[in-house]
Amino acid sequence: MxxxxxxxxxxxxxxxxxxxxxxxxxxxxxxxxxxxxxxxxxxxIAQRTVTEDIEHTTRFGRRFRLWSVPVISITSVTAVVGGQTWDVANLRVSPNSGLVRVLAGPPLHCLAEAVYEAGYExxxxxxxxxxxxxxxxxxxxxxxxxxxxxxxxxxxxxxxxxxxxxxxxxxxxxxxxxxxxxx
Known part of the structure; x- marks a missing residue:
């Protein structure tokens, strides 16, 4: 768009x-x-679906960054190997920075694929x-x-x-x- x-x-x-x-x-x-x-x-700026590979940014795996900002919503986060998924309800995203925090569930200690909506509504x-x-x-x-x-x-x-x-x-x-x- x-x-x-x-x-x-x-x-x-x-x-x-x-x-x-x-x-x-x-x-x-x-x-x-x-x-x-x-x-x-x-x-x-134009709203779109983004698919991006992510890795944890701290040794505890409790936060990572999405690079296409502003972030509207996260659709899914899935491990590339093994298929583990993270419940998006347990992820808190800062729309303007793209910083995502894992609030509950397993930490992110692997390469994962994030699918999310970015841009302006x-x-x-x-x-x-x-x-x-x-x-x-x-x-x-x-x-x-x-x-x-x-x-x-x-x-x-x-x-x-x-x-x-x-x-x-x-x-x-x-x-x-x-x-x-x-x-």
Whole structure:
């Protein structure tokens, strides 16, 4: 699921919703922009199911970290060898850090596979606005203002390579600072 829907993207680009001539290209931009913003923010924004190998991080095996944050919920934790499972009701997750504590049951002393939901249940509006600015910037640097090819009509559409970057400053202000990453 991209940060921007096709309809939101078309409204930002001032393309009539019933004009479907560029829908595939706009959708590709929306999909790509989601990945670019998630890489910048160091977090999962679009909600998704994640499958990840985990190992305990302390000698007691009572906590581990999930790396795609924010974490919405844990679906399962299963040992890779032997198939032991942990009851998700006995796991407490800190959504923003991804730190999981084993509250009851056996400690985690093996390689295990965690399946969980990450991202935002509702994408924050400032992320949508930042994505819309990124979309418009990339659309205009590729196609020119107003859907015309760059440099076709006049000076306002002349291509300037200094503006060839994926996330313009205006979008960074909407998106805010990236999430700190620690190992």
């Amino acid at each position: 991209p940060i921007l829907t096709l309809d939101e993207a078309k409204r930002q680009l001032k393309i009539p919703l019933d004009d479907t001539s560029d829908d595939m290209e706009i959708q590709a931009y929306c999909d790509g922009i989601t990945a670019v913003i998630e890489d910048y923010k160091h977090e999962a 509702t994408i924050p509006e400032h992320y949508k606005r930042g994505a819309a600015v990124v979309l418009q910037h990339n659309w205009e640097t590729r196609r020119g203002v107003g859907g015309k090819r760059a440099g076709v009509i006049g000076a306002e559409e002349t291509y300037d390579p200094r503006w060839s970057y994926s996330i313009p400053r205006k979008a960074l202000e909407w998106l805010g600072a990236p999430r700190p990453v620690s190992g």
